[in-house]
Amino acid sequence: MSDSQVESDRLLVALRGLLVAKGLTTPAEIAERIRSTDTASPARGAAMVARAWTDPEFRALMLADGTAAAEAMAIPMRGLPPLGVLENTPEVHNLVVCTLCSCYPRAVLGYPPFWFKSAAYRARAVRDPRGLLEEWGTVVPPAVKLRVVDSTADYRWMVLPMRPAGTEGWPAEQLAGLLREGDMIGVTVPTATGPQPA
Numbered sequence: 001m002s003d004s005q006v007e008s009d010r011l012l013v014a015l016r017g018l019l020v021a022k023g024l025t026t027p028a029e030i031a032e033r034i035r036s037t038d039t040a041s042p043a044r045g046a047a048m049v050a051r052a053w054t055d056p057e058f059r060a061l062m063l064a065d066g067t068a069a070a071e072a073m074a075i076p077m078r079g080l081p082p083l084g085v086l087e088n089t090p091e092v093h094n095l096v097v098c099t100l101c102s103c104y105p106r107a108v109l110g111y112p113p114f115w116f117k118s119a120a121y122r123a124r125a126v127r128d129p130r131g132l133l134e135e136w137g138t139v140v141p142p143a144v145k146l147r148v149v150d151s152t153a154d155y156r157w158m159v160l161p162m163r164p165a166g167t168e169g170w171p172a173e174q175l176a177g178l179l180r181e182g183d184m185i186g187v188t189v190p191t192a193t194g195p196q197p198a
């Protein structure tokens with residue numbers, strides 16, 4: 001372990017001790033939050049998207065209040081920044097970035113992938129979003145508006161992609177299997193052929 005790691009560990013222990021001493025949180029609450037974050041994965045977001053594709057009432061809730069929709073699926077959201085959901089349509093494609101650091105909807109997608117945290121992604125999503133999407137193999141036709149949305153410490157965003165053609169009548173579980181984490185950030189779009197190897 002490097003000196004800076006020892007230093008940051010000391011800082012963490014001291015801060016945790018202070019928060020508990022001041023009655024702002026408890027060791028049990030901290031343990032629960034760590035457990036919840038560790039168990040979150042893109043499967044949660046995929047289940048929400050698949051349900052939105054098959055349940056109009058849930059879709060309306062998800063677009064109006066992402067936090068409430070996540071809680072309706074038993075995803076723990078207490079104490080977390082609100083979750084906003086951006087709907088992709090034939091007219092608008094949404095792309096999520098945190099230009100400042102790496103704010104990510106962890107409760108519904110798990111830990112952010114390495115590329116989301118990279119300076120290259122954060123800069124290029126703003127400077128040249130269409131070029132960035134092309135490198136992912138995602139072609140957004142010129143007539144479709146590209147909206148880049150900044151995720152922050154105060155508000156986390158996920159994308160509700162369009163349901164792929166050719167999936168009529170599919171059950172939600174099968175639809176969820178088509179979704180990759182990038183589909184819910186807007187770098188990729190789901191297709192009926194399902195996730196491709198990375």
Ligand code: FE
Nearest residue numbers: 098101102103
């Ligand atoms: Fe951030």
